Amino acid sequence: MTTGSYEKILKQIKHKKNKVVRFKKHNIPKKRKQGIGARKCSRCGRYGAHIRKYDLNVCRQCFREIAHELGFRKKGHEV
Ligand SMILES: [Zn+2]
Numbered sequence: 201m202t203t204g205s206y207e208k209i210l211k212q213i214k215h216k217k218n219k220v221v222r223f224k225k226h227n228i229p230k231k232r233k234q235g236i237g238a239r240k241c242s243r244c245g246r247y248g249a250h251i252r253k254y255d256l257n258v259c260r261q262c263f264r265e266i267a268h269e270l271g272f273r274k275k276g277h278e279v
Pocket of ligand 1: 241242243246259260261262263
């Protein structure tokens with residue numbers, strides 16, 4: 201189970217109140233202060249390959265898609 205998917209289980213057990221209480225007590229992943237798990241892509245929620253430079257806070261895949269709109273240009277690819 202990844203940290204992003206624990207909410208799916210809550211949807212499955214929402215009608216069993218005691219189970220929800222126990223699940224929240226024992227199974228919700230703790231908030232990370234540092235490391236890969238602390239930073240999430242603001243666009244898709246991915247954890248890996250995170251770009252923090254210029255306060256972008258997106259993963260490399262999202263950066264590739266939105267870079268042109270943000271004003272980034274590839275060197276030697278003038279359009
Ligand atoms: Zn992303």
